[in-house]
Amino acid sequence: MNAPDQPAPGIAALSKQLQTKQITAVKLAEQSLQRITDHVSLNAFLHVEPDLTMAEARAADARIAAGDTSPLLGIPLAHKDIFVTRGWRTTAGSKMLADYISPFDATVVENMRAAGLVCVGKLNCDEFAMGSANENSAFGAVKNPWDNGRIPGGSSGGSAAAVAAGLVPASTGTDTGGSLRQPAAMCGITAIKPTYGRVSRYGMVAFASSLDQGGPMARSAEDCAFLLDAMAGHDPRDSTSLDSAETKLSILRAFQDKSAAKSAPDKEFAGLRIGLPTEFFAGGLAKDVAARVAEAVDVFKQHGATIVDISLPRTQLAIPAYYVIAPAEASSNLSRFDGVRYGHRASEYKDLNDMIAKSRAEGFGREVQRRILTGTYVLSHGYYDAYYLQAQRVRRLIAQDFQDALKQCDLIMGPVAPSTAWKIGEKSSDPVAVYLEDIFTLGVSLAGLPGMSVPCGFDALHLPVGLQIIGNYFAEAEMLSVAHQYQQLTDWHLRTPASAAARTT
Amino acid sequence: MSFDPATLTRIANLARIDLPAAHLSALGDEMGAVLTLIDQLQAVETNGIVPLSHPLSVIGEMALPLRADVVSAENLRPSSFANAPQTENGLFLVPKVIE
Numbered sequence: 001m002n003a004p005d006q007p008a009p010g011i012a013a014l015s016k017q018l019q020t021k022q023i024t025a026v027k028l029a030e031q032s033l034q035r036i037t038d039h040v041s042l043n044a045f046l047h048v049e050p051d052l053t054m055a056e057a058r059a060a061d062a063r064i065a066a067g068d069t070s071p072l073l074g075i076p077l078a079h080k081d082i083f084v085t086r087g088w089r090t091t092a093g094s095k096m097l098a099d100y101i102s103p104f105d106a107t108v109v110e111n112m113r114a115a116g117l118v119c120v121g122k123l124n125c126d127e128f129a130m131g132s133a134n135e136n137s138a139f140g141a142v143k144n145p146w147d148n149g150r151i152p153g154g155s156s157g158g159s160a161a162a163v164a165a166g167l168v169p170a171s172t173g174t175d176t177g178g179s180l181r182q183p184a185a186m187c188g189i190t191a192i193k194p195t196y197g198r199v200s201r202y203g204m205v206a207f208a209s210s211l212d213q214g215g216p217m218a219r220s221a222e223d224c225a226f227l228l229d230a231m232a233g234h235d236p237r238d239s240t241s242l243d244s245a246e247t248k249l250s251i252l253r254a255f256q257d258k259s260a261a262k263s264a265p266d267k268e269f270a271g272l273r274i275g276l277p278t279e280f281f282a283g284g285l286a287k288d289v290a291a292r293v294a295e296a297v298d299v300f301k302q303h304g305a306t307i308v309d310i311s312l313p314r315t316q317l318a319i320p321a322y323y324v325i326a327p328a329e330a331s332s333n334l335s336r337f338d339g340v341r342y343g344h345r346a347s348e349y350k351d352l353n354d355m356i357a358k359s360r361a362e363g364f365g366r367e368v369q370r371r372i373l374t375g376t377y378v379l380s381h382g383y384y385d386a387y388y389l390q391a392q393r394v395r396r397l398i399a400q401d402f403q404d405a406l407k408q409c410d411l412i413m414g415p416v417a418p419s420t421a422w423k424i425g426e427k428s429s430d431p432v433a434v435y436l437e438d439i440f441t442l443g444v445s446l447a448g449l450p451g452m453s454v455p456c457g458f459d460a461l462h463l464p465v466g467l468q469i470i471g472n473y474f475a476e477a478e479m480l481s482v483a484h485q486y487q488q489l490t491d492w493h494l495r496t497p498a499s500a501a502a503r504t505t
Numbered sequence: 506m507s508f509d510p511a512t513l514t515r516i517a518n519l520a521r522i523d524l525p526a527a528h529l530s531a532l533g534d535e536m537g538a539v540l541t542l543i544d545q546l547q548a549v550e551t552n553g554i555v556p557l558s559h560p561l562s563v564i565g566e567m568a569l570p571l572r573a574d575v576v577s578a579e580n581l582r583p584s585s586f587a588n589a590p591q592t593e594n595g596l597f598l599v600p601k602v603i604e
Contacts, residue, residue, distance in 0.1 A: 086584075103584035196560050210558055236572040240559070243570045320545040331520060338521070341597050345590035352600045357523035369522055370532070373513070374539050376520040390546050392556030397549075399563040432538045448560025473561060 008166050008496065011075055011223040018064055018074040025060035025074030025118055029053050032076040032120045035167045039499065042143045042165060044158040046081050047089050047122040056118045063116060071226055071252075073116030078168045080159050081122040082129055083109050083214070084203045088119075092205040093127040093137040093155075096343045096363030106203025107235045108172060108214050115230035120168060124158030127365045128334065129174055129207045131155050132182055132434050133427070136367045141424050144187060145497040146463055150421040153183030159217050160187035166500035170218045170227055174204060175451075176211045177322050178416070178441025184217055184453035185416035185466020190493055191217040192224050192480065195473045196448030197242035199228075200235035208329035209240070211322075211445050220493050221454065221483035225255040228476060246474040254477030259484050263304075268485045270304035275409030279315035280440055286419045288459035293415050296456035296467045299489055300413075300482075310405040310412065314398050318443035321398065323435055324378050324391035325446070330368075331375025337363060367431065399447040402470075411482060412470040415440055416453045420463035440468060450476050454483045455492040464495075507537035 009017070017023045033053065036045050060074040084090045084102035091097045105113075113119070126136040134142040134157025142157040144150040145165035152161040156173030160183035163171050173180045175193035184191035192215050199214040206212060216227030229252035234243040263270060276297065281290060301307055339345035339359030346358035364372070378387035405412060417437055427433050444451040449470055456467040471479040487493050510529050513536065517524045524532065559567045582595070591598040 100588055101584070103581040103588075210560065234570070236570070239569050239571070241570070242561075317545065317549060320543045323539065324543050324546065335521075339590060340599055341585070342588035343590075349600065352602050353521070354523070355600055357518075357521045360521055361523040361525070364522070366532075369524075370535060370539070372520050372522065373516050373532075373536060374543075377512075377516050377536075377540075378543070380516065380519060386547065387543060389556050390549070390551060391543075392558060393551035393554040394546055394549055395560075396554055396557035396563060397551070399557060399560055403563060430538075431535055432542055435539075435542065446560065447563070473564065 008169060008219060008500070010220050011072065011169060011218065011226050014075055014169060015071050015073070019069060025057040025064070026054065028074060028076050029057035029118050029120055032168055036121060039165050039167055042145060042161050043140050044124055044142050044161040044165070044167065045078070045121045046091060046124050046139055046158070048120065049088055052087055053118060053120050056113070060116050060118055068116070070116050072230055075117050075170060076120045076168050077112055077117040078121045078123050078159070078162055078171045079109060079119060080125050080156050080171065080173045082125055082174055082205045083172060084205065085109050085119070085122065088122055090122065090205070091139070092129070093125045093139060094363065094365065094368070095138040096337050098138070098344065100342055102203070104203065107200035107237065108231055109203065111231055111233065112172070117170070117230070123162055123171060126155035126157065127368050128205065128330070129155040129176055129179055130330070130367050130371055132178065132437055133422070134158065134183070135424065135428050136365055138365055143424070144421050145499050146188065147421065147461070150423055150463070151186070153186035153421065155179040156217065157183050160184050160189055160191070163187070163189045163217050163219065164497060164500065166496060170216060170223060172214060172231070173217050174212055174214050175445065176208050176326060177445045178438050180215045180217060181416050181441050181451055181453040181466065181468060182438070186421040186464060188455045188464030188492070188495060189217055189219055190221050190224055190452070190454055190483065191215060192228060192452045192476060193444070193450060194228060194232060194476055195450045197240050198232045198247060198476070200238045200241045202235055202237040206333040208326040209333060210329060211326060220487055221480045225252055225477070225480045225484070251477050255480045255484070258477060258481035267304035269300050269482070272300070272305040272411070272482065273308050273409040274300055274305050275308045275310035275405055275412045277310050277312040277315065277405065277412060277414055279312050280414030284418050285415060286459065289415050289419060289465050292457035292459070292465040293467055296486070297413055299486060303489065308409045310408055312401050312405055312443060314394065314401055315439065315443055317394055318398055318446055319435060319439055321391045321394040322438070322442040322446060323374070324387050325395065327371040327375035328379050328388050329375070331372045331379065334368070334372055339363070370431065395446045398443050402443070402447045402449060406472045411475070411479065414468050416466035416468040417441070420459045420461070420465060444470050449473060450479060452479050452483055454486060455495070457492055508533040508540060
């Protein structure tokens with residue numbers, strides 16, 4: 001498991017090679033497609049369409065030839081199969097949508113294409129993004145490139161595995177309760193879930209509308225800054241897409257300004273107050289995870305940061321609150337799958353109602369059915385107040401706890417998940433045990449805050465550990481810049497699994 | 506905590522999912538475990554707390570942006586109909602609902 005001789009070049013380096021004609025977008029796309037074929041056993045990709053990819057690559061080369069210097073032009077990218085794409089299948093990891101081809105592109109897909117990124121495929125994920133291990137995909141589990149017997153995390157498991165294995169330099173994912181951050185941590189890559197409303201949800205297959213947020217996954221924070229800048233922005237087609245003074249500023253420019261700010265040597269983080277929530281370091285945290293996170297925090301401290309002890313007293317309550325709100329919204333969103341206009345239709349039925357009920361029984365997997373049933377229950381007569389409204393009240397308390405904590409510090413840090421990647425099948429018979437693994441990411445989602453995962457080392461089994469960085473609303477540029485400076489002082493983000501070592505670039 | 510078969514069947518009917526009888530027992534147990542988890546909320550004191558639906562409204566009133574009420578979508582009929590299980594004469598076909 002040694003680092004390869006040539007670590008995968010970052011987006012800025014690839015862009016330079018493209019602009020100076022050392023390589024072409026066509027060549028990069030071919031290499032990516034070849035690596036996808038070579039690593040088909042990871043089960044990270046659900047769809048590849050080489051003809052569509054090569055057409056996009058040729059268009060990117062034409063733009064470069066015409067003098068276009070856009071920083072993402074010609075860079076290969078893969079989308080989580082939750083973003084709808086015209087001309088490509090979009091399954092959301094579900095049998096329900098096994099043959100679905102969207103009539104339109106998601107805004108994220110449009111934005112990335114406009115930036116010149118070349119789509120090389122669609123990535124496996126948990127069915128309708130419901131899961132933390134990618135074992136709930138109707139198309140099979142994804143394998144973790146660091147240990148093929150283990151899960152890559154979820155629900156953006158294919159997105160994380162593809163970047164970790166070097167199949168693509170960048171991917172898109174979505175995060176409802178941790179689905180960008182947790183797989184990034186378990187696969188040793190960098191990801192950011194932006195402030196709720198930064199990235200358009202138009203064309204993102206809906207799971208829980210008040211929580212869902214798209215974001216980029218890549219090797220480094222710098223790469224994520226380039227990608228998020230292209231991905232984010234107000235979209236009139238999504239009424240929850242924010243249109244404010246903050247969202248009009250360029251994330252990339254703010255990131256570059258902050259990263260370029262001069263500091264005294266070894267005092268890169270002078271003036272930065274980092275809050276460590278007591279509850280994030282309590283019992284139940286794996287020893288190696290605690291140690292790696294503490295070492296990462298030490299790097300910040302040694303380079304000038306001030307460490308503040310804070311409290312997020314309702315950390316544990318985020319689990320029940322989330323597992324009421326997310327299923328409630330899911331049961332509503334997924335009611336559209338009725339086998340009438342699109343999606344799976346049962347072959348035998350008595351009448352219309354029976355057709356709908358049988359289509360949904362056959363089309364949805366077990367976890368999705370369980371969440372729909374939970375959501376239906378908590379929204380049903382007599383339970384709405386006790387569960388749904390109560391969960392939303394607890395949601396306000398949790399969001400307020402973060403605001404109180406962020407008065408004492410600039411950023412909050414802690415683990416992304418209590419443990420590293422577990423074995424495929426190890427927890428699949430106990431859904432609640434898997435829910436409990438989301439303890440450190442759910443609160444951030446309920447509060448709608450931006451959260452990052454940054455690689456910070458390995459456990460005794462050489463499985464990656466992720467450091468979570470949480471900021472206040474719209475603090476993405478600051479978080480990315482702090483993570484970037486950490487990545488200048490460490491090389492955890494450059495480590496790649498042995499399977500990614502045979503690199504031709 | 507468990508989820509009795511009658512409740513499960515009632516909820517499944519509301520959710521329009523035709524649960525096979527063979528699954529009811531195992532699913533009831535799993536749902537019971539979820540119910541035990543979410544029941545932790547009942548112990549939280551929330552008197553006077555306003556439910557939060559849009560997360561950012563915790564820092565101030567959120568006005569969701571509105572767009573002008575004009576036709577902006579292109580005609581996607583052909584590609585939309587291509588996904589339909591059954592169509593005829595530009596209509597989605599479903600089993601007969603009125604005798």
